[in-house]
Amino acid sequence: MASLANAALQLFVLGAVLVLGMRAGTASATEAWEVTDWAEAHATFYGGQDAGGTMGGACGYGNLYSLGYGTATTALSNALFHNGLSCGACFLIECILQGSKWCYPGKSIVVTATNACPPGSEGGWCDPPRPHFDLSFPMFQMLAQPVAGVIPVRYRRVSCSKQGGVRFTLHGNPYFNYILVHNVGGSGDVAAVALRGENSRWNRMNQNWGQYWSCGGWYLGQALSFKVTLGSGRSLEFWNVVDKNWGFGQTYESDYNF
Incomplete structure (x- = not known):
C-alpha cells in the first residue's frame, strides 16, 4: 500500500510540474507575442489627407472613427495580414533614418491593423513575401515627408491600449x-x-x-x-x-x- 501511495504521490507531483510548466510556457508565449522583437519592412500611405479612404476595409470595422480607431491605422501586406487574423493587432513603427533622407528623426507611431494591402498594390510593395505597412496619410506624415512615397521602417508588435471594454x-x-x-x-x-x-x-x-x-x-x-x-x-x-x-x-x- 505504501508503494502504491508513493507512486500516486509521484504521479501527482509530476502532473503538477507539467501543469506549471505548461502555464509558464503559455505566459512566456503571451508576453513574447504581445511585444515582439524589432523587424524591418517598408511603408507607404493611402486614403487621402483626411484618411477618408481608409474607412471600411478587409477587417470589417467600417467607420473607423465611430469604432474608436480614428486615423491611427494601417493596412497590412499578406505576409502580416494572415487572412484577417491580424486585424486589431498593434504595431510600433519607426522610420529608418539611414535608409531615407525623408525620415523625421526620433519619431514613432503606434497603429492598429484595420485593412489588407493586397498583392499588386502600392507598386508591388505588398506582394508576398514582403512585410509591408500601408499607413493612413496622417500616420505616414508623422514619420516622414510624404514626398518620399515609400520609406524603410522597423516595427514590432506591442500591446493595444483601448478605451473601454471589448x-x-x-x-x-x-x-x-x-x-x-x-x-x-x-x-x-x-x-x-x-x-x-x-x-x-x-x-x-x-x-x-x-x-x-x-x-x-x-x-x-x-x-x-x-x-x-x-x-x-x-x-x-x-x-x-x-x-x-x-x-x-x-x-x-x-x-x-x-
Whole structure:
C-alpha cells in the first residue's frame, strides 16, 4: 500500500510540474507575442489627407472613427495580414533614418491593423513575401515627408491600449449569428470566439472574414455571453454582456478588456 501511495504521490507531483510548466510556457508565449522583437519592412500611405479612404476595409470595422480607431491605422501586406487574423493587432513603427533622407528623426507611431494591402498594390510593395505597412496619410506624415512615397521602417508588435471594454456588434438573422468583435486590448488580434446563450452551451464560432465571426443557432430572447481568445493565447469570458432584449444591428460593450 505504501508503494502504491508513493507512486500516486509521484504521479501527482509530476502532473503538477507539467501543469506549471505548461502555464509558464503559455505566459512566456503571451508576453513574447504581445511585444515582439524589432523587424524591418517598408511603408507607404493611402486614403487621402483626411484618411477618408481608409474607412471600411478587409477587417470589417467600417467607420473607423465611430469604432474608436480614428486615423491611427494601417493596412497590412499578406505576409502580416494572415487572412484577417491580424486585424486589431498593434504595431510600433519607426522610420529608418539611414535608409531615407525623408525620415523625421526620433519619431514613432503606434497603429492598429484595420485593412489588407493586397498583392499588386502600392507598386508591388505588398506582394508576398514582403512585410509591408500601408499607413493612413496622417500616420505616414508623422514619420516622414510624404514626398518620399515609400520609406524603410522597423516595427514590432506591442500591446493595444483601448478605451473601454471589448465590443460586440450583432448582425445576421434568427438562424445565423454574425458578430463583429472590436476594440480589443492586449495583443488585439482575435483568434477564436465562442457564443453562449443563457439557455445553451458554448458554441464555437467560425471566422467569416476579417473580424466577423459566425455560427448557427437560435438565440433570440436569451442573454448572450462570449469567450474570446487572442492570438497570444489569452482568453476571457464576457458573461451576459448582451441582455436578452437584444436586436440585430446593436453594439454591446463589456465591462472589461484584455
